[in-house]
Amino acid sequence: MANDVRPVTDPTDGSGPEPVPGVTPPSAPPALVAPTDPTSEPLTSAEAAEQRYPTDKVVFGVAAALVVALLAWGLTSATTLSEVAGSVLKGIITGAGWGFVLVASGFVVFALWLAFSRYGRIPLGRDDEGPEFRTVSWVAMMFSAGMGIGLMFYGVGEPLAHFTSPPPNTVSAGTPQAIDVALATTLFHWTLHPWAIYAVVGLAIAYGAFRRGRRQLISATLTPLLGRERVEGGFGRAIDILAIFATLFGSAASLGLGALQIGGGLIAGGYMTSVGTPLLVIIIAVLTAAFVASAVSGVSKGIQWLSNTNMVLAVVLALVVFVGGPTIMILNLLPTMIGDYFSDLTEMASRTAASGGDATATWLSGWTIFYWAWWISWTPFVGMFIARISRGRTIREFVAGVILIPSTVTLVWFAIFGGAAISAQDNGTNLAERPIEGQLFGLLDTLPLGAVLGIIAMTLVAIFFVSGADAASIVMGTLSQRGTIHPSKRVVIFWGVMMGAIAALMLVVGGSDALSGIQNITIIMAAPFAVVMVAMCLALFKELRQDPLVRRGVRCETAIEQAVDFGTKEYGDEFRLSVKPHKDAGDVTSVTAPSGSDQRT
Structure with missing residues (x-):
């Protein structure tokens, strides 16, 4: 190397x-x-794209073998796997739930501090470089890869769930105060915290690759702490294998959610009376084939085109709900949500099982801790992908773009869909009795052309997942091939197929409560990577202090x-x-x- x-x-x-x-x-x-780190002068975008490295047989072989073994376990004894996953999850929530809560807030503070400090003017590349992608395309790709499918799944479901069943020890269900708590809690899960989690990993990778000339590997970001010899040895390979696992299961969770919501759309549209696991597996297979085809076309073609298309469709759907729904209520909610979010932020960020007993522990495992684990499990691929498209931007511009712009869009999205859903619930349309994957379609049915809107929503879910999953496949290929920006198609296809298989396994293990199975396995796989992220922050801070510009x-x-x-x-x-x-x-x-x-x- x-x-x-x-x-x-x-x-x-x-x-x-x-x-x-x-x-x-x-x-x-x-x-x-820094004299202890003999890094290189960063390559240009064209030079980096031309770099080809062979497949790392250790990283790829060990990761593939472990995934195949897990699949075999799930296929031969799904009950045993489910029981083991439940026991491990209980231990993590009991013993390390506080860790998820603490590190998530720590990442917010760290990312914002970097942006406003003297380090904010450091470019992610050479001093004379400009951004590789236009800002509009940059934001569109970042948003689609980051959490687009989650917004479709939870845009109606989460505000409605907190309105009808608020967090323990807060307010009474169905009251005006419950509206404030519901939307503030939703913003807590979807704005500053998740995007800061993405930002710190993306910064570490982008800085190391474009400023210091390292390869785009998770392990390479730890060079300032561990030294080059350890990073290139067995320890560094173990970190990259862990990153592949986190990426695989985080993306598979999204695929599972996407399949559940498309199934909910088929039921809501009257196309099916019920959707069982076999049909969900078929949906997963179709989506897998679509995102694998997109992934092999590369970032600048398939992903960019899909992301831009999705942004247009999402804006159209949001405008229709905004105009056709309770417009004045939605406008009133925007400033209220911001105020409630910041006034309740300290309480929400410090909520643990110790403060509320078993009821709070159960609620946290289903909401806050699941979200922090989900975002952490996504960080290897979202962080690497955001780094890949952010060359030439300064740290300040990067943090502002990655945290503030998506958080603002998310605020508007939940005000529109969450506000419309709560209004419909108050006016007699009992959306809460539907499964969470069908609540969006129930809301759309209350609007003119609801059937057409439902088709648009299912299309959005599918494309959001395809645009995110093909990015994940490319990132897993990059990790498998020692940092190659354009990994071989065979490796990308392999990881894409494995992602679909893991998503199907999650649904099978979850049984009748498929969503619970997806959440449990995601939290388990994300826990060890949270430790790696803390080390990445320390390594990044150490190296920024030695940056030539500083x-x-x-x-x-x-x-x-x-x-x-x-x-x-x-x-x-x-x-x-x-x-x-x-x-x-x-x-x-x-x-x-x-x-x-x-x-x-």
Whole structure:
């Protein structure tokens, strides 16, 4: 791996600016690149796209063998697998539920701090690079890969669930106060926290790949902490295998939700009277074939086209519900939701089983902890995908785009669909009695052309999943082939098929409560990756402190402060700063405080 990179040259070449009179210079200027990490100069987008690495037989072989073994276990003894998953899940919720709650809020603080700190101006690439994708396409691809299918599944279901059954020890169900709690809780699960989780992983990968010249691997982000030798050895491979597992199960959970909702749409539209597991498996097979075909076409073709198409359809559906639904109520909800969210944020972020007993523990496992685990399980592929499309943007622009823009869109989405659903429930349409996968279609049936809207909604669910799952297949291929941006089609197809098989297994293991089975396995697979994410944040912070742009800024500030201190000491307020070429390096300047000056600083 050491031969595929080019060394960085230090622009200061060891010589500093001309000394300021009367000031003792440091004995040796600090290096602009961390000396313990011999990284390379980042490749251009075209150069990176041309890089091809062979399949890592250890990563691919071990990951594939474990997945096949799990599938065999599920097919031969689904009951045993379900019992084991339930026991492991109980242990995680009891012993580590607090960890999910704590790290999720920690990621929010860390991401926002990076954006507003001096590190925010660091570009994710060379200093002279511009963004690779237009902002509109960038946001569309990011949103589709991030949580589009989840918004379709829970856009009506979650606000309605919290309205009719609020979190324990909060408010009474069905009251005006329940509306506030329901929408604030929904925003808590879908805005700042999940997108901050994505942002920290995407930042670590993008910075390492586009700024430091590393490969786009989860393990590579830990180089500043572990050193290059360990990262390229067995420990680094274990991390990449873990990332493949998290990606596989997180994406399979989405596929399972998508299949459940399409099944709900078929029932709501009168096409079917009931949808059993065999039909859901057929739906999964069709979706799997579609996203595999899209994945082999690459990011700039299939994924970008699907994402842009989906954004248009989603806007159309939202506008129809907004205009045809309780428009004034929805408009009133927007500022109310923001206020309730921030006023209740501390309470929601600190809610654990210790504060509410068994009822709160059960509620957390079905909602908050499941969400944090779901988002964490998605971070390898969403983080890598967002990193892949974010080259050339600054850290500040990246964080603002990844956190604030999707959070704003999510706010509007839940105000429209959640507000319309709660209004319909209050007006006598009992949506809550429907299964959660059918509640969106129940709401659409209350509007003109409800059948047509239902078809649009099912199309959106399918395309949202295809646009996200093909990104996941490409990312798993990248992890399997040592960071190749365009992995081989055979590897991509293999992981796509495995994703569909795992989704089907989740539905089988879940039995009559398929959603519960999906949630349980997702939480189990996400738990160990949360530890890796904490280490990624530490490694990123350590390396940002040594970034050439930051070191250069520190040295400039130091030189100016020294010059001002000397000038003030020698001439009082009557001096000026001047800049002149260094005598040995024409592009390096020095700052002096000449005597006899009549200008103030």
